[in-house]
Amino acid sequence: MSDPDHWSGSPETEAELTGAAMRRRPRAQALELGGRTLSPATLMMGHGYDPALSEGALKPPIFLTSTFVFENAAAGKRFFEGVTGKRPGGGDGLVYSRFNGPNQEILEDRLGIWEGAEEALTFSSGMAAIATVLLALVHPGDVIVHSAPLYAATETLIGRILGRFGVKWLDFPAGATREEIDAVLERAKGMGRVALIYLESPANPTNQLVDIEAVAAARDALASESKVPIVIDNTFLGPLWQLPLKHGADLVIYSLTKYAGGHSDLVAGSVVGAKAIVDPIRAMRNTIGTITDPHSAWMLLRSLETLELRMSRAGENAVKVCEFLRGNAKVEQVGYLGFLEPGSRQADIYKRHCTGAGSTFSLYLKGGEREAFAFLDALKIAKLAVSLGGTETLASAPAAMTHLSVPDDRKAALGITDNLVRISVGVENADDLIADFDQALAAV
Numbered sequence: 239m240s241d242p243d244h245w246s247g248s249p250e251t252e253a254e255l256t257g258a259a260m261r262r263r264p265r266a267q268a269l270e271l272g273g274r275t276l277s278p279a280t281l282m283m284g285h286g287y288d289p290a291l292s293e294g295a296l297k298p299p300i301f302l303t304s305t306f307v308f309e310n311a312a313a314g315k316r317f318f319e320g321v322t323g324k325r326p327g328g329g330d331g332l333v334y335s336r337f338n339g340p341n342q343e344i345l346e347d348r349l350g351i352w353e354g355a356e357e358a359l360t361f362s363s364g365m366a367a368i369a370t371v372l373l374a375l376v377h378p379g380d381v382i383v384h385s386a387p388l389y390a391a392t393e394t395l396i397g398r399i400l401g402r403f404g405v406k407w408l409d410f411p412a413g414a415t416r417e418e419i420d421a422v423l424e425r426a427k428g429m430g431r432v433a434l435i436y437l438e439s440p441a442n443p444t445n446q447l448v449d450i451e452a453v454a455a456a457r458d459a460l461a462s463e464s465k466v467p468i469v470i471d472n473t474f475l476g477p478l479w480q481l482p483l484k485h486g487a488d489l490v491i492y493s494l495t496k497y498a499g500g501h502s503d504l505v506a507g508s509v510v511g512a513k514a515i516v517d518p519i520r521a522m523r524n525t526i527g528t529i530t531d532p533h534s535a536w537m538l539l540r541s542l543e544t545l546e547l548r549m550s551r552a553g554e555n556a557v558k559v560c561e562f563l564r565g566n567a568k569v570e571q572v573g574y575l576g577f578l579e580p581g582s583r584q585a586d587i588y589k590r591h592c593t594g595a596g597s598t599f600s601l602y603l604k605g606g607e608r609e610a611f612a613f614l615d616a617l618k619i620a621k622l623a624v625s626l627g628g629t630e631t632l633a634s635a636p637a638a639m640t641h642l643s644v645p646d647d648r649k650a651a652l653g654i655t656d657n658l659v660r661i662s663v664g665v666e667n668a669d670d671l672i673a674d675f676d677q678a679l680a681a682v
């Protein structure tokens with residue numbers, strides 16, 4: 239919705255309507271100045287919100303309402319035509335809060351900015367976003383091709399829940415080459431219609447990157463009637479360190495619960511992409527009601543104002559912390575995107591796709607569960623909790639927590655060993671964090 243017309247309305251549209259049937263639009267805001275494209279960090283303070291429409295309030299109020307009053311019956315009809323897709327062009331006005339609301343619309347406009355996307359949608363959780371995308375794009379008998387591993391709940395959704403409706407899947411390892419991806423797509427074609435290619439990069443908890451450009455090239459080489467969409471979960475590096483739409487992805491998914499929300503105080507999700515792929519997902523969201531609530535949307539607007547500051551600081555902290563950890567005698571290995579082996583395939587993907595190594599990494603201690611638990615129990619600043627991307631540093635043991643139910647052979651294949659500690663570095667003082675990790679390692 240970063241299309242400026244979205245706000246001003248085309249003259250034809252205005253002429254068609256009596257004045258009262260038009261929705262009042264926020265004053266159009268500059269996306270560039272003196273030939274200079276304004277950066278997302280600047281636009282997060284005001285884009286998509288016009289104080290004149292809210293009593294001059296500098297910040298948007300939270301619109302706690304379930305429904306919206308039409309100025310006349312013609313306006314109601316026109317708004318419904320937009321919502322139901324009877325008239326192309328999308329919603330012209332607000333109708334009912336299961337479809338959209340002012341806080342969510344402002345949030346969607348601002349989220350789209352980061353990836354230069356035409357449209358964005360927000361959801362009540364990252365999983366609500368993923369489920370709505372899959373319900374919108376997949377039919378019985380279809381095949382989903384995906385990178386592996388995926389976020390555990392996503393694997394459950396694709397493998398076990400969609401499986402009940404006759405949907406099949408086939409995967410390739412996250413680091414796969416073009417040839418390997420070609421081979422999997424060829425096999426998938428023999429199983430049914432390939433509905434979408436679903437990626438997650440870097441993969442959790444292996445941190446393996448997917449070569450999005452190779453996937454896009456393999457997809458483009460497919461002889462199929464319509465272009466198979468490439469969908470990617472960009473929660474770990476986006477929207478600051480990896481912009482998948484630029485590398486050939488069609489739809490980018492976020493758990494906004496993580497870096498975008500950034501304060502570990504809300505659960506939400508989003509998708510961004512071109513209007514053509516977002517429209518059917520919006521229609522599905524309208525039907526099943528997976529939209530985020532106004533309060534979470536408002537909190538996310540506040541979060542986005544500091545997104546670049548927070549992520550930059552967390553990224554800088556992670557470099558320092560990982561350098562320290564790598565040199566400690568009790569550490570076996572640090573799985574951090576900043577330490578990829580020069581010349582390796584992963585380093586090549588990183589160079590082409592990423593502008594930063596993020597702040598979530600894997601720490602392998604010498605020993606096993608006993609050592610990992612002793613380390614976690616000794617931490618004084620870092621909190622022992624799952625999740626990531628918050629202002630505070632979190633640490634957890636995937637084998638005993640997030641991945642406890644994963645079968646042992648699959649755990650071994652994914653490197654989810656008992657000595658693995660997952661760490662998400664926050665925005666604290668880096669030297670304080672290092673002091674905390676130093677004393678916790680001494681306690682092992």
Ligand SMILES: *Cc1c(COP(=O)(O)O)cnc(C)c1O
Binds near residue numbers: 389442507
């Ligand atoms: C957390 C997470 C999700 C799920 O998001 P929720 O907001 O918890 O529903 C999906 N993908 C990845 C990579 C995640 O880290």
